[in-house]
Amino acid sequence: MPTPLPGDFLNKPLSPAVSVRPSACPGLLRIVPALDGGICRIKLAGGVIGAAQARAVARAAQDYAGGVIEATNRGNLQIRGIGAEQGALIETLLAAGLGPNNPDSDDVRNLMLSPTAGLDPRMLLDVRPLAAQILAALENTPRLHELSAKFALSLDGGEGVVMLDHPHDLWLSALEVDGEVLLAFGLAGCPARDKPLAAVPLAYGLELVLGVLNWFLDTARPDQSRMRQLLAEVPAERLLSALASMPLRTDADISEWRRPATVTHGHIGVYPQAETGKVAVGGVTPLGRLDPAMLNTIAQLAEEFGDGSLRLTPWQSLLLPNIAACDAQSVLAGLQAAGLLCSADQALARIIACTGSSDCAKGLADTKADARLLAGQLQRSGISRGVHLSACQRSCAAAHLASVTLLAVSPGHYDLYFRDATQPGFGALQARDLTIEAAGAYLIADSRSNTHD
Template identity: 35%
Template structure:
């Protein structure tokens, strides 16, 4: 038995400011990232909202230029892998035809997550999908916003509290009565927020991002995100409200209202019934966040609309209520996770081999071999090396880190360290995970999203 591993970097809150000594190298659609399996392109899709024509063009690009797959990220974006070194111009042309490239200089800053079921199930305080479209237009029209890093995140929550769990930098929360709350950083620095009219919320979110940029310049630390700022430089609600007033946006400082809604956080796989017998939606998960283009085209063809979720899933809105069950069955036959008890709800993995040079194992293949035989309510994250990229947030998880001759295994429950095995052979993992599932610690689930 060993002491449990420390919290991964993605799950630890920062107590000290971060001093950046270089610019942000986050990949984009135009700035490709070199990986062991070719180049990688990350396409920002604000709110995850995608039409069928754009989705089909993306699938064509994956087949013709990449490896025939589309990866979903924990920010509701899409990635193409296996791209050739000289395909950048052709890919850009495809994305421009699809409407997925904004004004030059802004394509990497369109990091916007939104409640995936907003306007579909009647449970939010407002339908924030139109807010996302306006926020994207305002963001791309603001020249100064191009200075944001590719990691700065906007969250637009319809009141149910789902995307507020993602530790965004600029948070917009619908609060009913034609109003919205706005704050910078996870939870706000002083548990207060600026209250604005809902019609002003998209423009206010962009003004909040510019407020962050000013604070980052004043701090001199080249911070990429709000949590990286020194505490004395983090804009509070009063400072944000003053900034909004200067931009012509009336704002009032109020206590930060806790979300009130059905809980979650993420949409469960299955049929999502509309209100008053209206159209239904489907919610599915992509195992390990990866879709082949046949699965992708099947999803795109169901209703002509898709919403990629920050939990590496897809919501398909606008289906006739009577057709939803048969469509869901077709997606299950295609290999997607369609039931709330799917083992894939609690399994995540980094890229691993062959895509990452640092990985010591093909973690996705190992996860697929084990997942159906040994899963439980705790998230299980598979890492190809000690960097543990994409690790779930929270304090309850099972950690598998490739060592070259097996996996180091750590079980951590909420606030309590469980048993850790220094090295377990791959053939023994199913039994180890099944044992972890039976422990008392595994009875407290934590499905917080991974940060990418």
């Protein structure tokens, strides 16, 4: 059951529309139980959190939970192991400005940006003003609160550090045609693989988003919570007809456009910003987890060397922006000392794993422990490659299709898959019921043969 809302939210009735597409996903105001206690998800606008707010998260995790803080694959934070003082935890976070302005909107603030939005030297535009408009509309438009907590949007301005592989119900991506920057958009997919449905001038960005969301709510049944479910029955051309009042472009310059490649591992280490002499410095949270001491140290580095902000990424890592280039190595050393992984050559930096059987009732294996065993085996062989360990079919740790997936079948045993666009699910099955050591040996041999690298 959801926890009661503290403070000013206690007596505010939720909109009847909230129950149209209910969800068991955690939020800041809805703490969901797990084996290790309650889970609270803190949605961050653009993945950004201030140093003082980060300290509030650390304090809440320390005082009212088990001290486990998670970086999610959508650039948010979670607190795990929450005990009986749920109201006090929520009040601490709300007092730090980490909650929604409207409690009915907590579920639907699902807009993912590049962690280098507004700073990236490759960006075609700073998407943050448009993002702020979209988030304000999601918060303040009661009808949009009917959307599912899983309904998600992405917006990128052409940055070099951006997650393009996560499927979204609506994605928007900047492109330039004949010197004009437009917003291409697509449905139920991602710009890494899919062609745009159409494009609009930047001035129509908010109108486009609202038009798509309202069309979805007008057209979808209550049991259709995601865009892909609606498109299985209704062609996307119906949306274009509904948006006919906008100056849509569907010509070949749009339909044949492909999103330029990103900077590989740009979220790890030192990344140059558009402003001369400024850089962002980043590190990966080991298997997506932080503790209060780590978060407090990182907040101190952000205040001492940067602008006092931290940016969470979809790779379960974080960046400290606006660092003077001359201070980059000092900040990098500080992040490493705090426990972050600051090189893509570290095997653990490229491995993701879900909560696993230690804290999740659905888990078939202790994926966190097995991931560390695997990382050690790969590191000793001088190999670092992207691997996803999932304790069940739900794939909670990876919103995208990973290049390598180990799917648990029993404690310490996994089926091995390699990504294959022609295959459903996790891809092409390579081997069944491998021990974690055997899986490591298989990946080491495959890496040395360069078969799938």
